[in-house]
Amino acid sequence: MRAFRIRTTKGLAIKIRNFGVPDIRRVVEIEENSSLDGDAGLYLEVYEEWQEGFLVAEREKEGKEKEEVIGFIVLVLTPEGEGRVFAIAVDSRYRGKGVGRALLKAGFSVLRKRKIGFVELEVRVSNVVAQRLYSSLGFLEVGFVPLYYKDGESAIFMRKVL
Numbered sequence: 001m002r003a004f005r006i007r008t009t010k011g012l013a014i015k016i017r018n019f020g021v022p023d024i025r026r027v028v029e030i031e032e033n034s035s036l037d038g039d040a041g042l043y044l045e046v047y048e049e050w051q052e053g054f055l056v057a058e059r060e061k062e063g064k065e066k067e068e069v070i071g072f073i074v075l076v077l078t079p080e081g082e083g084r085v086f087a088i089a090v091d092s093r094y095r096g097k098g099v100g101r102a103l104l105k106a107g108f109s110v111l112r113k114r115k116i117g118f119v120e121l122e123v124r125v126s127n128v129v130a131q132r133l134y135s136s137l138g139f140l141e142v143g144f145v146p147l148y149y150k151d152g153e154s155a156i157f158m159r160k161v162l
């Protein structure tokens with residue numbers, strides 16, 4: 001994907017670009033605050049599988065400050081040839097500002113370019129914020145996976161036509 005700058009629906013100026021290996025430190029920091037199950041090794045393995053599917057959102061800083069990664073999305077391809085949201089998270093300081101929505105939309109366009117027709121994901125039953133975001137983007141609840149997460153929480157399985 002070609003990097004692009006946008007203003008989110010909530011007015012935050014961000015850049016969305018492909019992940020690069022030096023971003024792994026920030027990705028792990030963000031994910032550690034997001035109750036996801038991944039780790040650096042797993043993310044790098046998934047990246048090696050399909051580099052196009054790993055995107056980051058960067059905040060443009062003022063003056064001499066360095067740009068900073070504030071969110072990421074990892075998409076994978078399933079054996080059936082569908083897309084799957086493997087992980088998505090936004091730095092807790094920047095949630096609710098439209099970054100997650102922008103990352104998902106960018107991910108959809110990567111999948112559409114590949115002529116992929118569906119995208120699926122699992123979400124914790126307790127994660128109402130994420131469920132609301134996914135529903136607003138056209139995901140439908142199509143299943144329930146008991147005890148899906150390491151801590152024993154169940155998942156809602158969602159799917160969207162691209």
Ligand SMILES: CC(C)(COP(=O)(O)OP(=O)(O)OC[C@H]1O[C@@H](n2cnc3c(N)ncnc32)[C@H](O)[C@@H]1OP(=O)(O)O)[C@@H](O)C(=O)NCCC(=O)NCCS
Nearest residue numbers: 034088089090095096097098099100101123129130132133
């Ligand atoms: C889920 C997550 C990625 C969403 O990213 P985000 O940048 O905060 O989301 P956005 O600002 O794009 O919000 C989009 C929608 O989510 C919902 N939402 C966001 N923040 C919310 C809040 N505090 N309370 C309720 N709903 C909220 C709203 O429906 C919002 O829609 P709107 O734009 O019409 O207001 C982010 O909250 C996060 O990192 N959570 C922790 C990790 C996680 O749960 N990942 C998903 C695993 S399946």
